[in-house]
Amino acid sequence: MANYKFFQKDTGQWIDAPGETWQWEAYLDDGTILKQFGDDLLFHQFDEIDQNKLAIFKMVSSTYPQTYSVVFDSQNMKLIHFYRNTVLNAGTTDEIRHRLYYFGYEKKFMGKTEKVLMVITPSNGLILTPDPDLVAYI
Amino acid sequence: MAAIVEIDEQNGKSDSPLLTHNISHTNMGSADAVNLDPLICPVSPGGNTCEKWQLFHVTNMGTSSRVRDLRIWRSGNLNDGAVHMTNATPKSYLGAPVYTTPSASISQVAKNIMPTSTPTQANLGINGSLNGNLVSPGYSDFFVHQIQTTPKAIAGNTSTLNYQYDEVA
Numbered sequence: 001m002a003n004y005k006f007f008q009k010d011t012g013q014w015i016d017a018p019g020e021t022w023q024w025e026a027y028l029d030d031g032t033i034l035k036q037f038g039d040d041l042l043f044h045q046f047d048e049i050d051q052n053k054l055a056i057f058k059m060v061s062s063t064y065p066q067t068y069s070v071v072f073d074s075q076n077m078k079l080i081h082f083y084r085n086t087v088l089n090a091g092t093t094d095e096i097r098h099r100l101y102y103f104g105y106e107k108k109f110m111g112k113t114e115k116v117l118m119v120i121t122p123s124n125g126l127i128l129t130p131d132p133d134l135v136a137y138i
Numbered sequence: 139m140a141a142i143v144e145i146d147e148q149n150g151k152s153d154s155p156l157l158t159h160n161i162s163h164t165n166m167g168s169a170d171a172v173n174l175d176p177l178i179c180p181v182s183p184g185g186n187t188c189e190k191w192q193l194f195h196v197t198n199m200g201t202s203s204r205v206r207d208l209r210i211w212r213s214g215n216l217n218d219g220a221v222h223m224t225n226a227t228p229k230s231y232l233g234a235p236v237y238t239t240p241s242a243s244i245s246q247v248a249k250n251i252m253p254t255s256t257p258t259q260a261n262l263g264i265n266g267s268l269n270g271n272l273v274s275p276g277y278s279d280f281f282v283h284q285i286q287t288t289p290k291a292i293a294g295n296t297s298t299l300n301y302q303y304d305e306v307a
Contacts, residue, residue, distance in 0.1 A: 010275065083306075090164070091164055
């Protein structure tokens with residue numbers, strides 16, 4: 001497995017960047033591709049994506065065969081991607097940690113901002129929602 | 139590498155506090171003590187646990203650029219009218235409380251009922267705001283909580299804490 005590196009500005013050090021179950025790839029309209037875990041063996045941050053040139057945003061996995069894509073309209077859409085981490089029963093022998101992968105976009109429509117978000121669950125389920133907070137652990 | 143987070147707890151008098159990093163658990167009892175044993179520090183029926191003053195602490199940002207949207211809630215049962223109170227709330231959040239010596243009297247800081255399911259929005263602030271971000275290693279606002287029992291309270295109920303945060307990498 002490739003050993004990816006990331007330069008951490010606050011410490012001024014290179015650190016290892018272990019792989020994520022789901023990783024993004026940004027396909028730009030000039031034909032270039034920026035991958036979160038790059039072919040240059042560097043980890044790239046979400047903020048490095050030039051959304052003015054973004055054509056397709058993909059979530060890919062080395063664990064699962066699926067690929068999830070957002071066809072992007074760079075004039076009207078703003079890309080969203082984040083992780084939601086949950087720690088249940090913190091500090092007990094039953095502690096459980098989950099990481100959900102959120103991605104999607106927001107778009108202005110008739111003066112309102114509308115969101116379309118997809119959530120990849122730990123069991124590889126895909127949830128489509130307009131509101132990230134509708135997806136919750138009980 | 140994901141951001142590395144831990145829960146810290148501050149104890150002691152306000153003019154000489156002691157911060158313990160990466161606490162083992164949040165067992166609550168009558169004493170102002172970290173990682174306490176509730177069998178050694180029991181609460182009498184009708185009494186309150188000593189307040190817990192805890193912090194969500196990002197010790198290393200890893201490959202992330204921002205940590206935000208902190209949510210804390212409990213699960214499990216508190217019977218016999220006991221209530222778990224906290225300063226964490228998604229509405230009318232009062233900002234970052236200033237540390238005071240933890241008290242077993244009715245808390246003047248933890249005045250909201252602790253949620254029993256995932257809050258639908260952030261309920262613990264960063265830099266005094268529920269919309270705050272951590273862009274480098276740092277702390278949340280103090281998370282203050284206390285269990286207040288009734289005279290009918292009996293031993294045996296267990297409640298556990300859960301937390302959630304968003305991370306942009």
